[in-house]
Amino acid sequence: MEKAQAKLELQPEGEQDPEAEAAARALLTDLYQFTMAVAYWRAGRAREPAEFELFFRRCPFGSSFALAAGLRDCMRFLRTFRLRPADIKYLASVLPPDTDPEFFEYLQGLDCSGVTIRAQPEGSLAFAHVPLLCVSGPLLLVQILETPLLCLINYASLVATNAARLRLIAGPEKRLLEMGLRRAQGPDGGLTASTYSYLGGFDSSSNVLAGQLRGVPVAGTLAHSFVTSFSGSEQPHAPMLAPASGQGLPRDLSTLAKSWLGKVCECLGLRAEETHPGERAAFVAYALAFPKAFQGLLDSYSVMRSGLPNFLAVALALAELGYRAVGVRLDSGDLLQQAWEIRSIFRKCASRFQVPWLEAVSIAVSNNIDEKVLTRLARKLVSVRGQPCRKLTEDSEKQTLPGTKAAFRLYDPEGAPILDLLQLEEEPAPRAGQELRVWPLDVSGGDCRSLTLTPASLEPLLRVYFHLGQVCEPIPSLAESRTLAQKSLGCLSPSHKRLEHPEPYQVALSEKLHALLKGLVQSNQEGP
């Protein structure tokens, strides 16, 4: 069962936001940001204009691309950022006792009214060295904001990128369900992972809270504990089920399933006594609760000798009453081999018992599905439940290219991105159809040649989302960002989308930025 929910839009200032209180903890930062703040303040530099950029030095997971994500959480954090008296009191207790009391007075008035955020849209393709987010504002404040914004953008973008890679492997049609909550880094780690797995391309999550708070479609049926909690010796409780049509008398589903079990075992050459009666009782109980959404989890005992015939018995009993089972799930063993065998048995039974839809019911698989396993599975299966990998990878906050920058994506006539161009913000924007000389970014620092090209079209990458304390461009809904991600990925050339050894996507500098960087490198080499 699965149902998309209304999306949680960013709410206007003042309205109730269930997450605002938790998100708005201004002390979510490293202590060294505050010790540096004291020193900036002491040096008379607190209000000096400053900017920092968040970008990937290398895209995660060996990708040529990343997905930009986490902007909504940043907006929520910034809008409500304030140091409450209790926060300042706590800070005073951990900073040296001789810290100037005027510093703490200064903190009392601190808010984001002087802060501006430029960022790539949520869900867009982000390449190495191109900023995902630029924060500008007073030096002291921007320094304090560095840690929370990194924390909010970094993990969200990693999870979204990982999900996008799994979606590329699975192809557009397969259903991908994330169910990693129990292994997540705490409740909020799980909430974030479920949210951004969806943004990156998963269809749904098992995490109910992600559904309630973030509008992620939720899905799920049953686990082994349910199956093994039935022994089969219980008296079936209220086993009567009315036909789907509403016409005709209710039948005892338990008895009906037992009679179908004999026919199924005969057809498949199995022994009915080898099937587990508790497993069948569990399937009957689940089918009674959800006759229109019955799914069998097959591997609590033996998939082929018990789980499968029990599923078929209940599914055919349901069919007799006019209901269609949803399918089965496998959670252990050789998933692909078993899925093949099960599909052929479904075909056989569909034909033998004249229930055509049985041939095509879904076979879902789960159990530590990573990119490698998914690659093997992807061509054969209808539906896959995976847990996106949560590898944390280095994301660097160090600014290597000088100056406040603008960024543009240049497209060829077919609409495929050619390269991303970084330039100084004050330079005139490039124009479609106009020849342009650019300098491909050479990370190794060596000298490289300029490139001349004429983009068929282009778009600016960084938009102002937050200006002087106000959200000035609404963040699209999560589902809209998810669509943008898939659309952008769709335009990217296959050579960049390749998951292993992808061709690096080119990022280039304008003439002016290139000259500025060259000058800096030389002056550094010559010493101060």
Next chain:
Amino acid sequence: MEKAQAKLELQPEGEQDPEAEAAARALLTDLYQFTMAVAYWRAGRAREPAEFELFFRRCPFGSSFALAAGLRDCMRFLRTFRLRPADIKYLASVLPPDTDPEFFEYLQGLDCSGVTIRAQPEGSLAFAHVPLLCVSGPLLLVQILETPLLCLINYASLVATNAARLRLIAGPEKRLLEMGLRRAQGPDGGLTASTYSYLGGFDSSSNVLAGQLRGVPVAGTLAHSFVTSFSGSEQPHAPMLAPASGQGLPRDLSTLAKSWLGKVCECLGLRAEETHPGERAAFVAYALAFPKAFQGLLDSYSVMRSGLPNFLAVALALAELGYRAVGVRLDSGDLLQQAWEIRSIFRKCASRFQVPWLEAVSIAVSNNIDEKVLTRLARKLVSVRGQPCRKLTEDSEKQTLPGTKAAFRLYDPEGAPILDLLQLEEEPAPRAGQELRVWPLDVSGGDCRSLTLTPASLEPLLRVYFHLGQVCEPIPSLAESRTLAQKSLGCLSPSHKRLEHPEPYQVALSEKLHALLKGLVQSNQEGP
């Protein structure tokens, strides 16, 4: 700078708990727990007594041990667990429309008044297969609680175990600072990691929120961005510093540092012109803000030709005014080699300038310090900043040993644990000095021999922390749990503490539990 804070105690029912609202989200669970709940309810089994156990099938990171952690978060979750009308409305929107409305009425009355939690104390040693936590209560509710309790215990225990391993490598004296917030799985992932790194043996965290909310000691000084934000051409702002004694006239620290730079460079055979003036300006600014807690971050430019002489210049200027610098930090390059060289230069300058304390100031290192790097560093350095690894490892919730169990740790006459004994709860407890026959747990399922032993002393491992909806044993403070962890680890034999290929710690079953298990295995093999 570092200061332990008052610990956040679990607050009595009704008092304000800043985290309660965020933690008490009853929908923090997998949807399949609710679909199963519908089916249990439909089958008349909602109130049937049930129990599940949380344990590690294999201890994480290849350890022979884990640390039990996360209990406090579980208590917080359970105490406030309630499905609010909005939660139930949301559930109704994602479950099939024909779900019996009486099910949702049943959910309205659901709370933890029928739930009992037995658990190993926070911070205690937990071995594979011995439950960290046992939850008993009505089947439907216990099923819903499975995911959030796993989520809360699993990650906390992983982080604590990882921290304990790093502490074993570093030895008891070295200072370990966790600073992983910016790479964490979102804000709460970071909060949890900082909290349980401390419990597992770290000294402090850079995460200010973990200090404020959880009482973790916080520490931190400055980052590269601070150093590089000074060019050196700025006019020093308010550079006058009064002597530490309060006696005598303030001096211009900037000028003083410059004059010391000449002497330092002469002593070390360096050229003062090669040092970066911006770096020195940053050090002076930081020293003016924190004259009693000055630390130099050495690797923004060149450690040996700029960072170190600049640090020494400022440290010696401070010394002239009666202040002692805290030390230096290295964040790149060959940390060990550099630390050696720096220590020898400190000795040389301490002697040359007659500032004895300079010889022994701390050399802190950071930058992706994992177990391997730490092993190399541990013998040489005073203080290490690391980021505990956040590997998620399989934690299984599947119950393989039947029945409600009691667990005891048996000790030899020297107070070292010999083995953990699992038995049925109804069996009489073993006694110190009394001979006992036990069956070592054979995970492979093969037959193994019984063992006879006489424990010198023993202790029960599982205590009742929550009974019928009430917290019935206070959770010790975080710092107390941290002490318990180190004390328990101290008693464990070195062969089990070895980080690579440790000798597995033995877990054994009582005669009765062993017989019960054997019977079950046989009946499974014979089929139902």
